[in-house]
Amino acid sequence: MLAKMPEFIDPILLADRNASIEGELPVSSLDRLAAMLSNDDGNVAVKLFFGKVGKLATVEGHISAILAVKCQRCLEAVEWPISSDIKLAVVHSLALANKLSDGYEPLYLADEEKIPLKNIVEDELLLSLPDIPKHQHDCIAPNSPKNMSARSHKAGEAPMESPFSILAELQNQKKLETKNGSTKK
Structure with missing residues (x-):
């Protein structure tokens, strides 16, 4: 396990070493996600395990965070807990992505060997957010x-x-x- 969260990772090298990464990323470092939130306070807990399934490099793990999203009824902040499992397979072409076994999502690497770790985490968080976040209780729109x-x-x-x-x-x-x-x- 790495002691510090790296900015960039080489998933294939980490998979060859059966490495793992565990730590926290600040929500404020996730630019695309932060733009959708009421505030960018807090951290995302990240646990990733790199390995191989046959010749395929894989990334499996879990992320969790509590994000402050805007309620689409009243426009006030709503704490939205996210807990998501990650199961990715590193691919270099669309043909390989189409041949992945069930349960694996493609992590496409073009020519670069290293990718930003935050991109994997941010993509997963964006996919986990609801389309229309709203409070569990009946809130009222501000101008109703x-x-x-x-x-x-x-x-x-x-x-x-x-x-x-x-x-x-x-x-x-x-x-x-x-x-x-x-x-x-």
């Missing part, structure tokens, strides 16, 4: 009528008047005029 009236009641203000209340008043006025026998036009 329910939320506006709740806010005004809390602040001691009168509830916001409906734009259709004028029409209702005109209709009531017309009914009264008709009842009283008035035929103003």
